[in-house]
Amino acid sequence: MVTQQQRRKGRRATNPVPASVERVPTAVRDRWIAEVTAEFNRLRPLLPNVDPQDLHLILTSMLRPPEVPRRWLLRPLSGGGFVY
Numbered sequence: 807m808v809t810q811q812q813r814r815k816g817r818r819a820t821n822p823v824p825a826s827v828e829r830v831p832t833a834v835r836d837r838w839i840a841e842v843t844a845e846f847n848r849l850r851p852l853l854p855n856v857d858p859q860d861l862h863l864i865l866t867s868m869l870r871p872p873e874v875p876r877r878w879l880l881r882p883l884s885g886g887g888f889v890y
Contacts, residue, residue, distance in 0.1 A: 830873050830874050830875075831873065834871055834873045834874070835874075837871075838869060838870070838871055838874065841869050842862070842865050842866050842869055845865050845869065846858075846861060846862055846865055849861060849865070
């Protein structure tokens with residue numbers, strides 16, 4: 807018998823991109839990636855004290871097109887609260 811956790815692990819290994827992002831048109835996704843990359847390359851030398859991963863996350867969130875879904879509360883935790 808396969809547990810739910812094993813199913814989740816198998817799903818992550820075979821499909822690392824969430825299904826909601828896969829439904830975004832390729833042209834929109836490619837344009838978004840190009841905009842984030844261009845801004846990251848422009849701002850990185852100007853902000854040497856900012857962690858590169860944090861800067862990339864900020865830019866990715868700020869430049870997110872309306873076609874890309876946003877999911878804040880992903881799933882409830884057993885002790886209360888949510889994963890976001």
